[in-house]
Amino acid sequence: RVRMAVSYAVDREGHNELLGSGVTEVADSAWGPESKFYPGDEVTHIGYDPEKAKELVDEYEADTGEEIELTLLTTPNPDNGASMDFIKENLDAVGISADIEKIEQSEFITELIGGSYDIALVRQFGDPDPDVDAVWWFSENADSDLPLNFARNRDPEIDRLLLEARATTDLDT
Secondary structure, X not given: OHHHHHHHHOOHHHHHHHHHOOOOOOOOOOXXXXXXXXXXXXXXXXXXXXXXXXXXXXXXHHHHOOOOEEEEEEOOOHHHHHHHHHHHHHHHHOOOEEEEEEOXXXXXXXXXXXXXXXXXXXXXXXXOXXXXXXXXXXXXXXXXXXXXXXXXXXXXXHHHHHHHHHOOOOOOO
């Protein structure tokens, strides 16, 4: 519920206006619509809905008796700071307490590897071929000594699909 609340709370179009001057596209996948790997209609769109976010926050807090307090981890780059300031404002508006922590890149990577964060601003997945970025998604890479799956996502279906794609040269697969 907290992840969904965060998703509903952040105004991605407003973020794009602030940091991309409205010129860049708002991402809904690791690949843009021009890519042959864009998932199209299979993408689940979670729109900006602060009322829904607040509802989820209230449900979580009623069930757990705890307020949601998150740390937003980033590096001391001015654009990253502006991004996190915007996200913090969005989260605060729906009742999620958020603190921004800016640390140097080397420590930032260490925190990612160690899983010592709630939300981190990471620029990744830039390769046009999803196989190159697969290392970041495999479940086995969430629990290793050097966990490259920073988000710690463990999904057997994603693993199955990645392996199926690796076993063929058919681009549709």
